[in-house]
Amino acid sequence: MINDLPEEDPQRRAMREWLESVVIRTEKSTSWHNEAERLQPLVNREGYVPVHTRLSVEDLEFLKDAREDLLGFAEFGLRMLDLHQPRDAGGITSDSAHPIQRCRSCMWRWPCPTFRAMGETFHTCW
Numbered sequence: 603m604i605n606d607l608p609e610e611d612p613q614r615r616a617m618r619e620w621l622e623s624v625v626i627r628t629e630k631s632t633s634w635h636n637e638a639e640r641l642q643p644l645v646n647r648e649g650y651v652p653v654h655t656r657l658s659v660e661d662l663e664f665l666k667d668a669r670e671d672l673l674g675f676a677e678f679g680l681r682m683l684d685l686h687q688p689r690d691a692g693g694i695t696s697d698s699a700h701p702i703q704r705c706r707s708c709m710w711r712w713p714c715p716t717f718r719a720m721g722e723t724f725h726t727c728w
């Protein structure tokens with residue numbers, strides 16, 4: 603049987619596999635959201651709270667790279683925001699109060715698909 607699908611770009615495939623591994627690693631780890639809120643009032647004068655906890659192998663796998671992963675994602679998001687921003691599309695419009703805008707990078711009508719995808723992905727974060 604002949605596979606008619608074009609072969610995926612190796613860099614794109616490697617990036618997708620890395621992103622999927624981050625999602626899997628993160629989903630397997632324990633959320634510290636509620637525990638962090640509970641511990642926050644217990645911070646001592648030196649700015650620390652002593653914690654004794656049990657960490658699973660999955661938690662350690664997550665924690666090992668979590669800081670660098672999050673910094674990378676935040677930097678990526680900021681770079682996407684710099685690239686994908688609206689600009690006046692020019693031309694004549696019947697609604698001068700709301701002129702047509704296009705993304706200055708991909709030229710789609712604003713909000714462009716990249717910005718919409720970011721909004722849909724991050725909407726629970728801000």
Ligand SMILES: [Zn+2]
Pocket residue numbers: 685686687705706707708709710714715716717
């Ligand atoms: Zn765009």
